[in-house]
Structures are given as structure tokens and as C-alpha cells.
Amino acid sequence: MISRLSVAMTSDTAQRLTDHLRRADGQEDCCFVLWRPSTGASRTSALLSEVVLPQGGERIVHGTVDFTSGYFLRAAALAAEHGCGLGFVHAHPRGRGWQRLNTVDHEAEASFAAQTQVITGRPLVGLTFAGADAGFGARVWQQQAPRRYASAEAESVRVVGGRLTVTVNNRLLPAPPATNRQLRTVSAWGQVTQDDLARLRVGVVGCGSVGMLIVEALARTGIQNLSLFDFDTVEELNLDRLLHATIRDVRLHRAKAHLAARTSRRAATAVNFRATPYELSVAESEGFAAAADCDVIFSCVDRPWPRAVLNLLAYAHLIPVIDGGIAVDARGGRLRGAEWRAHIAAPGRACLECLGQYDPAHVSAERDGSLDDPAYITGLAADHPLRRKENVFVFSTSAAAAQLNQFITMTTAPNGIADTGAHLYHLTTGTLDRREDGCEKGCPYDGMLRGLGDDAPVTVTGRHMAAEQARAARRLAIHRWPLRARRAVDDLLLRL
Numbered sequence: 001m002i003s004r005l006s007v008a009m010t011s012d013t014a015q016r017l018t019d020h021l022r023r024a025d026g027q028e029d030c031c032f033v034l035w036r037p038s039t040g041a042s043r044t045s046a047l048l049s050e051v052v053l054p055q056g057g058e059r060i061v062h063g064t065v066d067f068t069s070g071y072f073l074r075a076a077a078l079a080a081e082h083g084c085g086l087g088f089v090h091a092h093p094r095g096r097g098w099q100r101l102n103t104v105d106h107e108a109e110a111s112f113a114a115q116t117q118v119i120t121g122r123p124l125v126g127l128t129f130a131g132a133d134a135g136f137g138a139r140v141w142q143q144q145a146p147r148r149y150a151s152a153e154a155e156s157v158r159v160v161g162g163r164l165t166v167t168v169n170n171r172l173l174p175a176p177p178a179t180n181r182q183l184r185t186v187s188a189w190g191q192v193t194q195d196d197l198a199r200l201r202v203g204v205v206g207c208g209s210v211g212m213l214i215v216e217a218l219a220r221t222g223i224q225n226l227s228l229f230d231f232d233t234v235e236e237l238n239l240d241r242l243l244h245a246t247i248r249d250v251r252l253h254r255a256k257a258h259l260a261a262r263t264s265r266r267a268a269t270a271v272n273f274r275a276t277p278y279e280l281s282v283a284e285s286e287g288f289a290a291a292a293d294c295d296v297i298f299s300c301v302d303r304p305w306p307r308a309v310l311n312l313l314a315y316a317h318l319i320p321v322i323d324g325g326i327a328v329d330a331r332g333g334r335l336r337g338a339e340w341r342a343h344i345a346a347p348g349r350a351c352l353e354c355l356g357q358y359d360p361a362h363v364s365a366e367r368d369g370s371l372d373d374p375a376y377i378t379g380l381a382a383d384h385p386l387r388r389k390e391n392v393f394v395f396s397t398s399a400a401a402a403q404l405n406q407f408i409t410m411t412t413a414p415n416g417i418a419d420t421g422a423h424l425y426h427l428t429t430g431t432l433d434r435r436e437d438g439c440e441k442g443c444p445y446d447g448m449l450r451g452l453g454d455d456a457p458v459t460v461t462g463r464h465m466a467a468e469q470a471r472a473a474r475r476l477a478i479h480r481w482p483l484r485a486r487r488a489v490d491d492l493l494l495r496l
Ligand SMILES: [Zn+2]
Pocket: 090, 091, 092, 102, 105, 128
């Protein structure tokens, strides 16, 4: 396996582990966990699904910690029964940050890596808990040859919920080199927070008016890796709202994802900046896999299908999704009001479906192409969000700012507060509504689907006709140009 490796868990699971592993007497402790895979295009994550605490006599604490074979077999059988993998966590009571495997740990884990693979059909995941700051380190025991197992270090361990906390493996993802470019930013929240933020892999789904502003802000802030998703082409009617888009981009039939990549490369303050454009919908399997590589995703789409896909990524794959939207009330051709929302879908918070951000009935309508049929749209109520097209750049900047503030609050937790609920701002009254409760009772997202990863029993991806047509139209438009013009564009693209 050449894939990058990561481990993710909900903050509830992290809390349960912390409560067990951080002992009042300062001694080492351990326990088993169950995990499920989440497979992206270039990263595989082990999502911890359950903590299997030791029962009386199953482990012996004597400064260091030992466990009985009975405990191992009970946990491994439970993993096999649930179709899960098995993980083993032990504590370094005084450790801080990413914990590497020492010789003693290595021998201990190596001794049951093979048995784990045989019983569960999945590799053993080893985790080390750092008692001083509740950080984690992790590795996966992969089979090299019959009976020979070697541990491959993960690049990060993500804890997802009210707050997003990532312990990063500095050897695989070194902290970015210090420059003067982010001095003011670093003076606001310190180098440690900056280094953590910079190394998040951030996805932006939808590079329209709101998405493009978010891309600009992320690049300026020093984020090193951006994945940019949009299958649409820059059009003349985008020019009043699309940051950095010019009439030249319209004439060149520039893909919005490429405009976003160009924009962000010019704005980036990170030395090792990388923007990857995807002319894909996240509802296409390739787009979904690329999105599953991200640590956090901005949702800047207004369609129900991609929102439903992102909702699944947030809960089943433990990738927080920062979503938002704008509604302008322009009845009778006059501005009567405007609202914008910003909220985060993540375990413990209300999901996009419970927040009313999409109607599941419209997901199937979009999948079968109805939403792109003018007759279907005309049949909807006049004030239906899917019919309304009014938008103003100023409101886009407000919505983008609201989403970015949610991101900063979740990752930096000012004054220890990471979750301030879902926000709805009313222009007319200048007021902000907040919703702080989680999903509705019985909601499957923050319920049975949570942490299921690849095992989630729903298929959300499929053929996306609108995306295919947009790409085909772009290719066709470019092919119609005379050869000289095409060469000029190629030259231009090469220079970016
Ligand atoms: Zn150890």
C-alpha cells in the first residue's frame, strides 16, 4: 500500500480514551479499539469506532502495562464480529505531541500484528497516547511477506467534533519554514496554531463567488494544501461576483477550478504551496475519493446532491464540512432582505439535512437530471431556493467571512470555545440567530452512519450528467479555436 495513512476519531471517543488512559497515579495504561477504513484517492484513514475497555484482571499495571491474551482475543473476536479492524492504544503519561514507537512498544505490537490480521482480516493499528497534551501518534502494521509485518507511520491523528484537533507527524509532514509573510497572522494566534493550520489539507467544493473568496483567504493565511472542486466554466454572468475572473477567462472558457488554482497560487504565502484543481463534482466517484483525502471541507455549493454527499463525508468519514448559503428576498424586483448562513457538519453538531440545507427528495431529482430540466424548476414555488438566482457580491463576501470564522473558531478555539453553533444572519434587522443543538432524534448521519467510512451502506456517487456536459462543452469550445489561439493558451497555462 503506497497510500498516505491517517487515523480519525470523534471527540467523544478521544474523551473516553483520555479518561481511561490518563491515570491519577501517573502509570501507563492501555486498551483496545475497533476501527473501520475510509479510503480516499491518496490517503487511507482508520476511523476508530469503539473503545473496548479492559475488564477486571485483563491488564496488569505495574509502572508499565501488560494485558492478558484473553483481553486480546475478546477484543479481536469483537472486531471480527463487527467487521472492524483492531487497534491497540497505550499511554506515555508524560509524552507530548506525536509519539513514536520505541523498541519496547515495537516488540509488543509486533507480537500480535500477525494474529490480528488473521482474526480480523485487517492490519493492526497501533496508537500511542501522549498524557501531557492528549495528543496521539499512530502506525499501521502492514504485511510485507508471509508472517513478516512492518509498521508504517501515519501522517496524522484527527479528533473531530466541536473542535478539530490534529496531531501531526512532523517527520512526514514537517512544520512549514518560518517566513515574514505571515507575521501578522502568527502574532494573532501563535506559531503552534499556525503550524497546525498550515498543514491541514483543506478542500473547497464549489469555486463560485463564495468559494473563490474562501480560496483567497486560505491561501493568504498560509494553508499549504488546497483541493479545489468545480466542474463549471467561467461565464460572463459570473463577472459581477467572481473574484479575479476577467472577460479573458470567459473567452478562454476557463474552468472555475483552474481559475481558483491560479488565484490561490498568486495569493499563497506558504512556501510549499500546492493547489490541486478537480474539474469534478464530489458526487462523481473520482471527486468523492479526492474529497475523502481532505481534513476539512468548505461546502460552497447550492445543490442538494453534493450537499448530501458532503453530509455523508462529515459523519461517516469524519471530515468536518463548513457549509453556508445566501438567500436574497427580491420580491417585486426590490431588495427586501437577505440572509446568510454558516455552520459546520461534524459529529455532535447538527447535520446539513437537519439544518434544512437540502431536501433529500431533491437529491434524487438532481440525480435523475430533473433539476436541470427547466420544466421541473418552473413547477417549484416561486420563492423556492432552487429557483432563486438573485445574488450580490457583497453578500458573498459576508457568507464567505461567516464560513471562514466558523473554520477559525473550530480550529483555534478562542478562549477554549470551538463550537458556537449554526449561524443565520439577517441583513434587514442586523441580527444573528444561533442554533446550538445537534441532529434531530433518529437522524442517521450523527447516528448509525457515524464513523462507518467505506462500510456506510449507501451509494451517494454516480454519473453526473451536468458535470459531464460542462466538461464536454469546454473541450469542444477549445477545439473550435484556431491552432494559434490554442497554442497561446497552452503557453499561458504553462506559465501559471
Ligand atoms: Zn510506549
